[in-house]
Amino acid sequence: MAPVFEPMIGRYLRLEIEGLPHRVYFEEAGQGIPLVCLHTAGADNRQYRHLLADPEITGRFRVLAFDMPWHGKSTPPDGWQAGEYRLTTASYTAAIRAFCRALELDRPAVMGCSIGGRIVLNLAIAHAAEFRALIALEAADFQQPWYDTAWLHRPDVHGGEVCAALVSGLIAPHSPPVNRHETLWMYMQGGPGVFKGDLYFYRVDGDLREKVKEIDTKVCPLYLLTGEYDFSCTADDTLRTASQIPGVEVQIMKEVGHFPMSENPAKFREYILPVLAKIS
């Protein structure tokens, strides 16, 4: 019997981010408008595997999903052992722009979820002209913290298990168990302190209150989609953010939580296909 392959191809890309050499893993599938996908904190590009395998999307888009440095199969930069990992607005923005530049993507669309959604807002604020469209999933200018991140990285608590257990509540009760547990598995596999380091950006460095008012959707269209079961970035957080941005399109997704593309791919498809149709 012939081998059964999925359509995405994975490769390692050599590039510089903020002057440091990096080796970044990414997967891609399809042809057409480049669509760069950004995973959530403490996870990796596998969250987008259903999009990468969706012919209705890859027929019109070249879908690319990379593992952030420190995540998935992208290694941390040399010398990582000598310090604590902390993602910042500057380093995250630099990584995305470096990836797009290295692959010579022509005004790509970017879709990010959670911290990926927050940084998409920053792209809209600071670099809108470089992008064709921006899609922020589970994003807001600011969110109220709901636990102490000190628990995420300490020797007496299993980091992977506590990260997964914390975020498990952000998944909607309706999401299929297989997809729920695959989503959690990625959290269980994160490197020590990486989820915590990502949340530094989310909680300390990435407060975009006031700044979102600078977004000009005439330069680059912006779409916000948030699941109703996401109590980290609540529907109200997203609606409050949207109310400050003229021309933004916002939608609250029913029966979906914080990880729409991986926790319930079929349901997410109903919401994202119409958005992608507008972009293409």
Next chain:
Amino acid sequence: MSPAERFARLPDLLANDSDLRRRGRWLDVDCRIDIGADSFHLAIRQGALATLERGPRLMRATSFSIRGTDEAWRQHWRKVPEPGWHDLFALSKRGAASMEGDLRPLLQNLQYFKDLLALPRRLTEED
């Protein structure tokens, strides 16, 4: 059935869930769960419920306590909970539940405790 009456069924519910007991097999802890005004003292040994005592126990030492309002647990245990009521941390974020004490055993076994405290959801609303 009141939320406290539903929680009092915990021994049977856990006895019928061998997978949850398997996942908690490293856990020995004494903790307290408040369902509205009713307090329950749980002695957990190797993931199983050694004892579940209802009512005030003067000066009973516990590792940690989780307190929730009647409304919080009633909503949490609906067959399909509404957004914002579906997770322990959703309850605490909205101010309907709290976690106090030495939280280390709770965080070390967080999925176990979330699943343990969700067990009454398996009782039908009429039970």
